[in-house]
Amino acid sequence: MTGDLFTGLARDPSMETLTEGALLLRAFVDEDEAIRLMAAIDTVLEASPLRHMQTPGGFRMSVAMSNCGRYGWVTDRRGYRYQSRDPLVERDWPAMPSLFAALAGRAAAAAGFAGFDPDACLINRYEPAARMSLHQDKNELDMTQPIVSVSLGLPATFLFGGMARTDKPQRMRLESGDVVVWGGPARLAFHGIDPLREGEHALTGRCRYNLTFRRAR
Numbered sequence: 001m002t003g004d005l006f007t008g009l010a011r012d013p014s015m016e017t018l019t020e021g022a023l024l025l026r027a028f029v030d031e032d033e034a035i036r037l038m039a040a041i042d043t044v045l046e047a048s049p050l051r052h053m054q055t056p057g058g059f060r061m062s063v064a065m066s067n068c069g070r071y072g073w074v075t076d077r078r079g080y081r082y083q084s085r086d087p088l089v090e091r092d093w094p095a096m097p098s099l100f101a102a103l104a105g106r107a108a109a110a111a112g113f114a115g116f117d118p119d120a121c122l123i124n125r126y127e128p129a130a131r132m133s134l135h136q137d138k139n140e141l142d143m144t145q146p147i148v149s150v151s152l153g154l155p156a157t158f159l160f161g162g163m164a165r166t167d168k169p170q171r172m173r174l175e176s177g178d179v180v181v182w183g184g185p186a187r188l189a190f191h192g193i194d195p196l197r198e199g200e201h202a203l204t205g206r207c208r209y210n211l212t213f214r215r216a217r
């Protein structure tokens with residue numbers, strides 16, 4: 001494993017259970033793979049650029065988003081949904097890079113979900129102050145399929161709540177290379193991201209990227 005881009009020190013991979021069905025795989029992605037992932041993200045974003053989508057209530061999301069894979073998650077005044085076309089460029093979403101699908105399958109298997117075959121990858125970009133309020137991921141068809149979430153760049157505070165919006169969330173720091181796998185009894189847990197703090201990261205500059213892999217259909 002290569003070292004951290006700043007310190008030359010590699011973090012040791014480890015696995016932590018957040019709740020039954022939700023696992024945090026710390027340092028699951030090493031620096032070499034993180035660099036390859038960022039290059040693949042840049043290629044996807046050339047075809048389907050990041051954009052700030054609108055919520056059904058008419059608010060502009062602070063997180064900039066794009067997608068790759070057979071389906072992409074979108075939101076606008078008509079609601080939240082998956083669709084095969086990118087409404088911004090009016091073409092299908094870019095194909096999912098093979099290293100994305102391989103990583104998602106490897107992480108899901110490590111967490112006990114064998115055979116995960118994502119058809120959607122949401123790309124989230126957070127700049128300082130961007131946040132994601134507590135939500136459930138419930139636009140997917142098959143709730144037996146997990147979600148795999150990969151963090152790259154600046155650290156963020158992940159909020160991990162319960163099955164009710166009012167359950168007090170746990171807070172944990174997600175760093176570059178950390179992966180959260182989420183399924184089974186945790187699949188519909190409320191979760192979110194606190195406003196991103198100012199910073200600079202050697203891989204991504206002044207931002208955090210998150211890839212969330214789903215089986216949409």
Ligand code: MD6
Pocket residue numbers: 124132137147148149180182191192193210212
């Ligand atoms: C993020 N993640 O980490 C936002 N959803 O930027 C999510 O919304 C998410 O991390 C479902 C499962 C894992 C996640």
Ligand code: FE
Pocket residue numbers: 135136137191
């Ligand atoms: Fe989510």
